[in-house]
Amino acid sequence: MNIEVKTAKAQAQTPTKEEMIARAEALLPQLRERSAEAEKNRRLSDETVQEFRDAGFPKILQPKRFGGYELGPDTATEVIRTISTACGSSGWVTNLFVVHTWQASLFPIEAQEEYWAGSDDKLCSTASFAMNSKMEEVDGGVRLTGRWKFSSGCDFADWFIIMKPSSTCFDWMMIPREDVTLVDDWFVSGLSGTGSKDIVLDNVFVPAHRRVSIMDIATGQTPGMKELQIPMGRLPFGWPAIWGIPAALIGMAEGMAAAVQKTLIGKKALFTGEVQVERVANQMKLTECLTDIHAAKLIMRNRMAELNEWAAAGGAPNPAIDAYVSHRDASYVARMMGQTALKLTQMAGATSVYLGNPIQRFQRDINVGVTHVSLVWEEAAENYGRAVWELGPKQRG
Structure with missing residues (x-):
């Protein structure tokens, strides 16, 4: 499906803020029933994540150019708040699915086209605290090796964003699922159902187009937003996120x-x-x-x-x-x-x-x-x- 068709389809099917909140409210009974199970299993169930996909939650901030809704952070926060009244871990992961899709839209368009290739229904996880890491500048990009913590919702992620690739670099880098190894160390006292495990990279090549500058992120000058021209993208990412x-x-x-x-x-x-x-x-x-x-x-x-x-x-x-x-x-x-x-x-x-x-x-x-x-x-x-x-x-x- 080409970009023009995707955009037209998204505009025709874009729900309202009220409709998105109603979808969240409809899921509350089963989320309450599953909350203990999510805690015991230390991750959300496949059924819960599929319901989030079906409800379109990850698409709330996703660009219409790639099949999303572009509804804004006010819709996102109300949906997240609503889900969290039933299950804290479910609300936490909903937030990250929504925000991570927004993060993907800040990368250069070439990276976004890779990210959403074949489907506009992708999930992403991030990791930002490096236990140890090594970043080597090479022709056409960088190579990353190391271990990062707190990758919430990682069991369901198609892509990963490394937000602190080294001790001296805070740029974001986008990594496909096949380049990531999960390490299950998520044995915690609360938010157990978020499944926030460690991830390991072993000499993974990251091409230059899958990197975005932390300064551009901090000032609202990212290449993705310059191309997509979404109003919220003019602001520093952290303000709404x-x-x-x-x-x-x-x-x-x-x-x-x-x-x-x-x-x-x-x-x-x-x-x-x-x-x-x-x-x-x-x-x-x-x-x-x-x-x-x-x-x-x-x-x-x-x-x-x-x-x-x-x-x-x-x-x-x-x-x-x-x-x-x-x-x-x-x-x-x-x-x-x-x-x-x-x-x-x-x-x-x-x-x-x-x-x-x-x-x-x-x-x-x-x-x-x-x-x-x-x-x-x-x-x-x-x-x-x-x-x-x-x-x-x-x-x-």
Whole structure:
């Protein structure tokens, strides 16, 4: 199918934001049922990933030129949040399938044509933390050898993107599945179902067209976006991309709050016999948690709306400060959801620790999710504070 036909087909079949959210909501019952199985197996089921494909989730940000929807990060975050209310690992992997497809669209068109050759229904995984790696510049590209961590959803990936190929290079490089070896070391306390295993490369050749500069990514000047002319591509990649994880954390907190609310119905205090839902303390705690979750959603939605405006305008109104706003808000939301999870756990009582109760899984998934390197509140706050006081970026050795 040629590019013009693919584009016309995608435009004719593009769902609305509301339709995508409805598709996510329709999957929630089976995702809840499979959440324990996903944790036990340390990966999502084939059925779940096929349902995500059928619903078109990986195509949310995918270019229409290659059969995608180009719906924008506001749709992506709502779908991710919705899925996460049933299963944290499912929401986490949904985020990465969506974002990784967007990442592929930043590479030169030649690389994109390779990526989507034969099908517009491809999945991708990334790896960014190198345990050890070697990058050698050679004629026509580079050769990579090493081992990288945290390749979420790797069992289903057709392609991989190495985001830190060496200790001195942060460019992205695209690798086909056949060049990658998976190492199953994913034995963790939370988000077990994400299957975030190690990957190993052994003297793999990466042609120059499957490489994109980190500076182009950071400034919104990638070759893929220059060719495709998608408005959001004018912005630094990290501004919208950072929101997938906070969206998932909000959804997990929503699912956890609902589980706590259900658990306390009909339950009585052990020593006093007082009905738990009639205790003023519990009513106040639940209200506080639900209000924090509501506030987090409002922050996220406000940031998505502003990013859409900035993309349409071709840039932020005050780049010196606005460059740090998205990171500030995303990190703040993540921290708030971590605190909310702790409050909900303490409120739920001892019965919440049983493995048959989803509360404990949500708690562990959130606890792991907030440790992500992109969401360190102190770093985000420092950078924003320096920008407000016009101190300039901090020099790091």
